[in-house]
Amino acid sequence: MEALKQELKGKIIEVLNLEDIAVEEINDNDALFGDGLGLDSIDALELIVLLDKDYGIKLTDPKAGKTIFQSVETMATYITDNRTK
Amino acid sequence: MKTCYINGTGCISTQNTFETDFLSEVTINNTENVIYANQPSYKEFIAPAASRRMAKGVKMGIAASSKALKDANLTMPEAIIIGTGMGCVEDSEKFLKSILDNKEEFLTPTSFIQSTHNTVGGQIALGLQCKGYNFTYVNGAVSFETALLDAKMQIENDEVESILVGGIDETGTYTLSLHKLINLVKSEEDKPYSVLNSNSKGIVHSEGAGFFVLENEKKESSYALVEAVSLQSSLETEEVSDFIANFLEANNLKISDIDAIVLGNNGDVEFDDYYDISNSLFKNTPQVYYKHLSGEYNTASAFGFWIAANIIKNQDIPEVVSMNALKKEAYSTILLYNQYRGKDHSLIVLKKC
Structure with missing residues (x-):
């Protein structure tokens, strides 16, 4: 789980071009949207593609995204429970 | 107007x-x-x-x-x-x-x-x-x-x-x-x-x-005024002189009115003969080139336009862009000519304001 969280942080920085942020600056429970990393709706689409491409998870319920993408912690838990690759 | x-x-x-x-x-x-x-x-x-x-x-x-x-x-x-x-x-x-x-x-x-x-x-x-x-x-x-x-x-x-x-x-x-x-x-x-x-x-x-x-109004920061612009999609080398002559005539200008010409030579031996007007029509006119500084790209002519505007504002042609040794005491009217591979010809006249 710890390794997955580190991997996720790296991928989020890379996919979303968060140029000024380092992996160690993202805490597991930091909010990804709003006050935390300040991601927006386009980033949400990028994260949905990331789940599909790298972990084989297709999000069919858009409302579920709100819970899944709360933080790196919630993303890692969801990926661990649902990944197909 | x-x-x-x-x-x-x-x-x-x-x-x-x-x-x-x-x-x-x-x-x-x-x-x-x-x-x-x-x-x-x-x-x-x-x-x-x-x-x-x-x-x-x-x-x-x-x-x-x-x-x-x-x-x-x-x-x-x-x-x-x-x-x-x-x-x-x-x-x-x-x-x-x-x-x-x-x-x-x-x-x-x-x-x-x-x-x-x-x-x-x-x-x-x-x-x-x-x-x-x-x-x-x-x-x-x-x-x-x-x-x-x-x-x-x-x-x-x-x-x-x-x-x-x-x-x-x-x-x-x-x-x-x-x-x-x-x-x-x-x-x-x-x-x-x-x-x-x-x-x-x-x-x-x-x-x-x-x-x-x-x-539409002159300010302290004004560089020049845009007097005329003309575009032509394709020309043969021997048609360039007429293209320029007709453009100048349409804008009530003579070759002697042009204080400097800014040319888009880019070092392509196949197409730079379009600029041979520098040796004929404009052989007695101060000549400027700029693509040795900017390189070539589709909108490199905007760099040439920037050069021309600054020459009029500063009333000086920097040595580094001077193509021939000719100088003038004042630069009131500048003509720009550019083309790429024999296509997309453009003429612009800038005037001192």
Whole structure:
């Protein structure tokens, strides 16, 4: 789980071009949207593609995204429970 | 009819034209067949959250336009008109590569959103909250001139009072590799490269952004006024003299009225004979060239336009762009002529104001 969280942080920085942020600056429970990393709706689409491409998870319920993408912690838990690759 | 004044400029090029005075620091490249624009620090112009999604071309456009607006002491133009030959080619390539790499699955939105040709104009408008006329011309090597012509007509016909007009092109890695493959770019064997007296084919490829604030009134910051613009899609070399003569006549000008001519020679031995007018019609006129500083790209002529505007403002031709030894005491009327591979010919007349 710890390794997955580190991997996720790296991928989020890379996919979303968060140029000024380092992996160690993202805490597991930091909010990804709003006050935390300040991601927006386009980033949400990028994260949905990331789940599909790298972990084989297709999000069919858009409302579920709100819970899944709360933080790196919630993303890692969801990926661990649902990944197909 | 109103007059179209150039009241502000912003130029990002392979030279340090963004942060220094007019051509005070220049480097002449003769060893690289691809030269890249000198990138300023964008933090002052673009919020980090927005910047992270922007390719180089969009950033160059925003920074150069900000500088032009500041130079003209204008906060909000009434219209934004952009010319670009290749558009946002970096993100276009990224998006298309992603389609191929992922077998048409997993397509992410960011590069697609930013890949359209009018992204630069759109992002400038978003940043300024400018809801006026916003148009992007994609017309090869006359993209900038077409944008300029549109802007000039709108100013002259009193449709708007101020317009931000610019020419912008960025380098795309894959597109560049294709241009090299079909020998549009000079080969390594042709070193050292030169623009004048070149005996090799192709060009030194480059990129840049030239932005200008055009207004219907003269200000303290005014550089020059745009007197005339003419475009011609195709010409034979022997037709250039007539093209220029007819243009001058239509604008009540004689060759002797031209105080300097700015030519778009790019060192391609196959097509630089279009500029042989320098040895005939304009042999007694001070001549200026600039693509040894800017390199060649579809909107390099915006760099030439920036040079001409500055020559009129400063009333001096810097040695580094002087093509012949001729000088004049005053530069009141400057003619610009550019073409690319025998196509996309443009003539512009700038006058002192």
